[in-house]
Amino acid sequence: MPDSASRSAWERPWRERPGEQAALLNPAFVGEIVARVVTGYRRSGERPLPLPLAFLVPPLVLPPAIRALLPKRANATFGTWTAINAPRLVDLPDRILRLRPVTREALLFLAQLGAVTLDGDGVVPGPRPLRLGVSPSKTTDETTHIRRAADLVGRWFGAQADPAAIMQGLGTTP
Numbered sequence: 001m002p003d004s005a006s007r008s009a010w011e012r013p014w015r016e017r018p019g020e021q022a023a024l025l026n027p028a029f030v031g032e033i034v035a036r037v038v039t040g041y042r043r044s045g046e047r048p049l050p051l052p053l054a055f056l057v058p059p060l061v062l063p064p065a066i067r068a069l070l071p072k073r074a075n076a077t078f079g080t081w082t083a084i085n086a087p088r089l090v091d092l093p094d095r096i097l098r099l100r101p102v103t104r105e106a107l108l109f110l111a112q113l114g115a116v117t118l119d120g121d122g123v124v125p126g127p128r129p130l131r132l133g134v135s136p137s138k139t140t141d142e143t144t145h146i147r148r149a150a151d152l153v154g155r156w157f158g159a160q161a162d163p164a165a166i167m168q169g170l171g172t173t174p
Contacts, residue, residue, distance in 0.1 A: 022147035027109035033150035035130045040154020048122030050163040059095040061149040074155035082169035093171045
């Protein structure tokens with residue numbers, strides 16, 4: 001078994017991970033933002049969020065520079081947005097790959113809680129969905145902005161006709 005220094009950060013037990021990573025990339029917080037996208041997406045037609053779209057959530061809403069590029073309204077045209085912001089989104093496919101373990105861990109955490117369920121078509125709220133309307137008593141402006149961005153991304157993705165076009169527009173494939 002490799003020692004903890006040679007293992008990637010994602011393979012280490014939580015007590016050995018860097019503090020910043022544990023604070024922002026923990027399964028509970030990332031799970032909350034994914035659950036917000038699932039809920040917002042379902043509001044746009046009771047459809048499940050396609051599983052590949054869940055992996056786009058952390059790279060779009062966690063980094064402040066990318067989050068600042070997001071449109072202000074969910075009815076913004078995705079193709080126009082990606083065309084305008086293409087130069088600033090160049091590293092997004094790499095970021096999606098780097099954050100894949102974080103997203104997978106968050107989805108597993110949500111599934112264990114019963115907050116989401118995977119059905120044949122994607123991710124849906126589970127039998128025990130998170131109470132997303134309740135604001136934590138202690139929070140920061142940063143986490144509030146992240147939560148709002150996740151709410152927007154869910155509605156925005158749900159307003160798009162083709163999930164594959166979202167993936168293609170961001171330079172990635174399922």
